Amino acid sequence: MPQVSLKVNGKKVTVEVEPRTLLVELLREKLGLTGTHIGCDTSQCGACTVHLNGDSVKSCTMLAVQAEGAEVLTIEGLARPDGTLHPMQEMFREHHALQCGYCTPGMVMSAIDLVNKHPEGLTEEQIREGLEGNLCRCTGYHNIVKAIAAAWEIMHGKKAARAA
Amino acid sequence: MAKEGIGAAVRRREDSRFLTGQGHYVDDFNRPGQLYAYIRRSDRPHARIRGIDVSAARNAPGVVAVYTGEDLAADGVGGLPCGWQIHNKDGSPMAEPPHPVLALGKVRHIGDPIAVVIAESKAQAKDAAELIAIDFEDLPAVADVRAATAPGAPRVHDDVPGNVCYDWHIGDLAAVEAAFARAKHVVRLDLVNNRLIPNAMEPRAALAECDVTGNYTLYTTSQNPHVIRLLMGAFVLHLPEHRLRVVAPDVGGGFGSKIYHYAEEAIVTWAAGKLRRPVKWTAERSESFISDAQGRDHVSHAELALDEEGNFLALRVSTLANLGAYLSTFAPSVPTYLYATLLAGVYKTPAIYAEVKAVFTNTVPVDAYRGAGRPEAAYLLERLVDVAAMETGIDRIALRRKNFIPPEAFPYQTPVALQYDSGNYEMTLREALKAADYEGFEARRAEARRRGKLRGIGISTYLEACGIAPSKVVGQLGARAGLYEVATIRVHPTGSVTVYTGAHSHGQGHETTFAQIVADHLGVPYEQVEIVHGDTAQVPFGMGTYGSRSLAVGGSAMVKAMDKIIAKGKKIAAYLLEASAEDIEFADGVFRVAGTDKTKTLGEIAFAAYVPHNYPIEELEPGLEETAFYDPKNFTFPGGCHVCEVEIDPETGVTRVVNFVAVDDVGRVINPLIVEGQVQGGVAQGIGQALLEHAVYDANGQLLSGSFMDYTMPRADNLPSITVGTESTMCTHNPLGAKGCGEVGAIGSPPAVINAIVDALKEFGVKHVDMPATPEKIWSIIEAHRPRLAAE
Incomplete structure (x- = not known):
């Protein structure tokens, strides 16, 4: 069986995988990082979104072996070691941007990438278009859009995060 | 109001695990x-x-x-x-x-x-x-509900002739026929309620x-x-x-x-x-598409009789309901008691008759999906009322107002079995029209027209029945189980509380809202209340969460159990304070001898109950834990008004929802943040049904929309911001006054969207557009009328 070595949430790991193993299966089944979810089998829903070398990717859409040497960040690696939430997590909570929680990890990872890539600002329309690859069945997206707009302000230094 | 009690917009406690990847869904267990x-x-x-x-x-x-x-x-x-x-x-x-x-x-x-x-x-x-x-x-196979009832149709089950599961009816046919005979206007509408696939994100x-x-x-x-x-x-x-x-x-x-x-x-x-x-x-998602119970799939003919002034005289409805290939667990109840009993809606129509033929086809089984029967009823009725307005020339708002059940008429007995306890339909209508700036609409229509766009506005004044349901009543209607709910309240020796509820949370936020209720009712700090659900080894029993029943029925069971706790606590306090139990009052977590400063906290009472050294041990068992089964006295009847504004691009047929207002009467609100979220999510599913979603089978039963690439789920850029308001009257028969908010969004919104589209297309003489109103469908309607418009 092929071996794949990568860094996940800052930790180096080397795992044996079947060639057909998807990155999401490596995360969930080999590494026990079950925060990354699987919601479909056609790369449509985005529940499995993680960061790969700083970009958001659907981890069901690449083979584990393609992640050789990569740095992967999952929802579990987002909060600081002392438990302080990332501003995006905090704003999702503040604005009730999640209900059942299943799409949430992928939604948060996509949203962070969207905000990171738009330091110049994000309109509501851009946020909605930016979420094209992530499905949520509970919220109607209304509060997710609000949460992302609020997190943009904090992540780009326009507003302070709530004192922890 | 306590900081985290009833009515407070408490941020959800379940979020800390969901936001950090620590949720524990079934596939996460190994x-x-x-x-x-x-x-x-x-x-x-x-x-x-x-x-x-x-x-x-x-x-x-x-x-x-x-x-x-x-x-x-x-x-x-x-x-x-x-x-x-x-x-x-x-x-x-x-x-x-x-x-x-x-x-x-x-x-x-x-x-x-x-x-x-x-x-x-x-x-x-x-x-x-x-x-x-x-x-x-x-x-040979058959998928379409009309084809399945045609003579010579293939039989899904060898011993079910004509594929008819049942041929059922409700209402007074003779009274309806008499009313139609003397009617000034009769309005007719054929409509399809499209089949949907629920698609919860977790397979x-x-x-x-x-x-x-x-x-x-x-x-x-x-x-x-x-x-x-x-x-x-x-x-x-x-x-x-x-x-x-x-x-x-x-x-x-x-x-x-x-x-x-x-x-x-x-x-x-x-x-x-x-x-x-x-x-x-x-399940892989592809399996979900062909194995999860699907929703809706009705084909109906509806007729409304009106007098000269526009008073509704009678309603006659005939529906074919597709049940799929097998009977799912609660499928038979959906097109009958969850549908036809809702056909009075918010109107005082004196005579109603409905017949429903439920039919087997070679498709995935159909059962309850958000709203279950009630969206089908609201859609039929609210479309029919708009058609009546169009055909009689009476303004659609005025026609509704004329026929509303007035606030003083409650309790109101409908001709289709239900008795509404409370409501104020004028109030939700008025507030929704105000929030949507209905009066300013024609200016917006004209402005859109200058940009080459067709703008329309639509409303629905809908009603639903939820909080299912009195066990005796549903037993008479065919339910094979009772529909009470159960709660155990355990006050621990030092006064913290664990609640074991038979309701189940799968996004509703019960761990937060139920703790708010307990904090409020027992005067215990919110942080000291824990909610346990979803485990038969921990929770004594429960009928679960559906039909917007968790708060109205499950919450009421909690209140009933807490009242038992308080009653026992009063006896213990009376013993400790050397008073009579009748003289003990309970408020804000403190037992007090009325009119004195002699008090015991709930924590002190709990400690005495678990360490019964000084305790009425002869009369009272130790411990402070109570279980209650609450059987609702009636359904609850949330309702309200949804206003939808759309803009159609005539070149592409694409409909954009540009504004959506929902003002709902959901009874007591425990947490406004969560109510708004429930309504927004429900409206998104309703807009999805109206514009995007359709489970399409070919004539032979092959599912053509079997993946997220073919079945159009609403995405963030398909939806508008949604303005939510609540204007509540209290439920009169449960202790919380709660009506339920889980389904209102999905029930009220589809007719508002289609009414807006028909309004936008009114110059084309369009009477009705079946859901989903896809760009292709709208474009074809516009194109078909173009030559006529050009000629004019």
């Missing part, structure tokens, strides 16, 4: 020695199974077992039971054909499970399932294990674990309750689709017993 199940499903809509050869699959790498329907039948495994029996017009019971766990002799829809492969890995099970050779004899999953003593545990994606234990234990696997624990942990959305007892739950539990190893099954 047990030592676990095997994986993969189900081989039918790729034929209708076929006889002449033979199944599993030998190659059995010999494939990693395979531990392969089972077919014959193996289960030989072991005495029963079919999947139906929980509701409807009777025909002539009093005879509905047709109830068997629903085997794995197909026996025939398959009846794409996705019908045929065999299960159990292997050491998921990939091995899936690979081996390909090796099962099935000798099919294809049979269904089930993991079962059986220990060495024969005790079973099933982890399953369910909205009602006790119901699953009861149905599967008693009817399918014949396992006694005390040996079967069912856990529904974090569940990633349900919307109705996770109410039912599904074959896969029985398969993994049975196999875990046979193999004495844990067995796990997780």
Whole structure:
């Protein structure tokens, strides 16, 4: 069986995988990082979104072996070691941007990438278009859009995060 | 109001785990020695199974077992039971054909499970399932509900003639016919309520294990674990309750689709017993599309009789309801008591008659999906009222107002069985029109026209019944179970509280809102209240969460149990304070001798109850824990007004919802943040139904919209911001005054959207557009009328 070595949430790991193993299966089944979810089998829903070398990717859409040497960040690696939430997590909570929680990890990872890539600002329309690859069945997206707009302000230094 | 009591917008406590990847959904559980199940499903809509050869699959790498329907039948495994029996017009019971766990002799829809492969890995099970050779004899199939009732249609079940499960009716036909005979106006409308696929984001999953003593545990994606234990234990696997624990942990959305007892739950539990190893099954999304119960799928003809002034005289409705290939757990109740009883809506129509023919087809079974029957009723009625306005020339708002049940008429008995306890339809209408700037609309229409766009506005003044339901009543209507709810309140020795509720949270935020209720009622700090749900080993019993019942029924059970706690606490306090129990008052967590400063806190009372050194031990048991079963006295009747504004691009036929306002009467609001979220999510599903979503089968029963690439789920850029308001009257018959908010969004919104589209297209003389109003459909309507417009 092929071996794949990568860094996940800052930790180096080397795992044996079947060639057909998807990155999401490596995360969930080999590494026990079950925060990354699987919601479909056609790369449509985005529940499995993680960061790969700083970009958001659907981890069901690449083979584990393609992640050789990569740095992967999952929802579990987002909060600081002392438990302080990332501003995006905090704003999702503040604005009730999640209900059942299943799409949430992928939604948060996509949203962070969207905000990171738009330091110049994000309109509501851009946020909605930016979420094209992530499905949520509970919220109607209304509060997710609000949460992302609020997190943009904090992540780009326009507003302070709530004192922890 | 306490900081975290009833009415406070408390941020959800469940979010800390969901936001950090620490949620625990069924597929996240793994047990030592676990095997994986993969189900081989039918790729034929209708076929006889002449033979199944599993030998190659059995010999494939990693395979531990392969089972077919014959193996289960030989072991005495029963079919999947139906929980509701409807009777025909002539009093005879509905047709109830068997629903085997794995197909026996025939398959009846794409996705019908045929065999299960159990292997050491998921990939091995899936690979081996390909090796099962099935000798099919294809049979003619039928998917459309009208085609299924035509003479000579293929029979889905050999012993169900005409594919009719039941032919049911409600109301006074003679009174309706008399009213139509003297009517000034009769308005007619044919309409389809499109079939939907619920698509909770978490695919269904089930993991079962059986220990060495024969005790079973099933982890399953369910909205009602006790119901699953009861149905599967008693009817399918014949396992006694005390040996079967069912856990529904974090569940990633349900919307109705996770109410039912599904074959896969029985398969993994049975196999875990046979193999004495844990067995796990997780649906792939493609399987969800062909195995989760689907929703809606009605074809109706409706007629409304009006007098000269526009007063509604009578309503006559005839509906064909597609049930799919088998009876899902609660399917028969949806197009009958959850639908036709709602046809009065918010109007004082004196005579109503509805007949419903429920029909088997070679499609995936249909059951309750968010709203269940009530969206179909609201859609029919609110479309019909708009058509009546159009055809009589009476303004659509004025026509509604003229026919509203007035606030002073409550309690109001409808001609279709229900008695509404409270409501104020004028209030929600007025507030919604104000919030949507209805008066300013014509200016916006004109402005859009200058940009070459067609703008329309539509409203719906809808009503629903939820909080199901008085057990005696639903028993008379055919329910095979009672529909009470259960709560246990355990006050610990130092005064903190654990609540065990039979309701189940799969996104609703019960861990937060239920704790708010307890904090409010017992005066305990919110942080000291813990809510436990979803585990038959912990919660005494429960009927689960559906039909917007958690707060109205489950919350009421909690209040009832807390009242027992307070009553017992008063007796203990009386003993400790040397007073009479009648003189003890309880407020804000403190027992007090009325008119004195002699007090004991709930914590002190609890401590005395668990350390009963100084305690009325002769009269009163130690401990402070109470269980209550609450049976609702009536349904609850949320309602309100939704206003939708759309803009259509005539060049492309694309409809954009540019504004949406929902003002709902949901009774008591525990947490406004959560109510708004529920309404926004419901509206999104309603807009999805109106514009995007459609489970399309070809004439032979092949599902054409079987993935997220074909079935159009609403995405963020398909939806507008949604303005939500609540204008509540209190429910008069439950202690919280709660009505429920889970389904209002999905019920009120589809007719508002279609009414807006018809309004936008009014210059084309369009009377009706069936859902979903896709760009192609709208574009075709506009194109068909272009020559006429050009000529004018």
